[in-house]
Amino acid sequence: MEAVRRLMDLRHRGRAEDLPVVLAEAAPLLGADAAVVLLVDYGQEALHPLRGTPLGTVTVRTVEDTPAGRAFTTAEQQWEDGFLWLPLLHGAERLGVLEFRFTAYPAEATRHDLEIIAALVAELIASRRFYGDAVEHTRRRMPMQLAAEIIWNQLPPLTFAVDGTMVTAVLEPCYEVGGDAFDYAANGDTLHVALFDTVGHGISASALTTLTLNTYRNARRSGLSLADTCRSIDKWIRAQYPGAFVTALMGELDMASGSYRRISAGHPAELFLRDGQTLPQLPTPNTLPLGLGHMLPRPPEVVEQQLEPGDALVLYTDGITEARDASGELFGVEQLSDFMLDSLGRGTPAPETMRRLIHTIVSYEQGELRDDATAAMLQWRRH
Structure with a gap:
């Protein structure tokens, strides 16, 4: 004592x-x-x-x-x-x-x-x-660039769990990242999760990412629907950064029932993993990248999917799948899927799986990433 x-x-x-x-x-x-x-x-x-x-x-x-x-x-x-x-x-x-x-x-x-x-x-x-x-x-084991400083100061903790549901994320290059970001929030039975990939690099990209991330949070905290959240971010990006755009996956999971709803704004579809297998991807994209939505007359489409206990969704930016080895071969969605299924099949905890994934990507590109690489995994268990 x-x-x-x-x-x-x-x-x-x-x-x-x-x-x-x-x-x-x-x-x-x-x-x-x-x-x-x-x-x-x-x-x-x-x-x-x-x-x-x-x-x-x-x-x-x-x-x-x-x-x-x-x-x-x-x-x-x-x-x-x-x-x-x-x-x-x-x-x-x-x-x-x-x-x-x-x-x-x-x-x-x-x-x-x-x-x-x-x-x-x-x-x-x-x-x-x-x-x-x-x-x-x-x-910190080396100086952090200002763009990365701005982004890291706005991100939530890498891992969060509540009532059996977990979300865990990774970002690289950790001292230089500027255009990628993720966010989540648990409110009641709803877990909000989002992944953003901003065009460009450096301070200009981090500034656009900052606007995107905080507009997303403002819309969420104002009680806007997924579709209206998408429209709000699109409007602010277009007003403040004409011609710029951000791809995004924004989802909501009902942690009590397993009902998952999401919008893909020009973003790659998440991996859908169940019982050691990769299920068909959810429809993507459902609307244009954020900042370009005015070019599409119809409103953003919300896709719904019923999850089963133990299901996992892996959200990622193209810096993961478009990583290239010395011969120029892409890492690709199939190799990403194989990696995730193998790691989870061995019983590796979700945060450790994501740590090993990002180290695999860095090694695949011989330690020099060509683009920001970000991924987040959402695992659902009924509570």
Whole structure:
């Protein structure tokens, strides 16, 4: 309880960078020799000590092929050679791991207490991160371009889950992305989800994406229907950026019934996965890209699909399927489908599947993406 009290004091005072010292002082109260926060970087490749951790007290842990990495990817405790790693989860969002050093494997009751400490630490990181830059300094392994800074500051957490339904997303290149964005919101039984792909790159693209994203949220929060939301975004893009356009998938899922409704504004159709198979794609597009809707006399068409428990929808931008290898061969929809079915068939958690997908795309293009690559997966379970 003394360890909890010391950590709880940070809710009312202190910064995220004060957490390492308080945690180190609390470690003996938990029966541990040491305790360190490791946060995942933007590329989700390694776990780094939170800024404020004394130098030399811990090493960087890679996500691949390390016990710390397995704690992150599986969201389960890992023990090896006197170290215990617990996942740091804020809701379903994976922040990193909490690393403890012990002289002996702790008892079950102690491990249970440490899970509570890990949950508290995750909450503190999430709540204190906006009062300083310690978390950002820790997660960034290279300078972030301004266009990417603008986009990342507007996005929701990469992963969210409620009542068995999960949405999880990835973006690359994470330090340069400017034209892609995603959004979601759970209101009552309705989960709103959207993916946007803006024409162009750099600051001009991020400015257009900013307008699109916030117009979408304004329309959603004003209670507009999908069709009216589409018209509202189209109107504002045309007024502020004549001649520019944004492709989009905007959907609504009734989490109680599994009823899915969506509009594709010039955007590729989502993958529809069920029981280890790819089902036929939903009709697409249903209207012109946002900003060009005035060229089509009819209103946007809303497509409806009834999901079954366990179904997954994968939304993606063309930076995923149009990635090219050294020979110029496209990654393509079929290879994307095979990847997703194989990963999910192995029981890989959805956030980890998406992390591996984006790393596969980056590797496919020899580390140099030609276009922003963004994907989001929606999994439905009846609650």
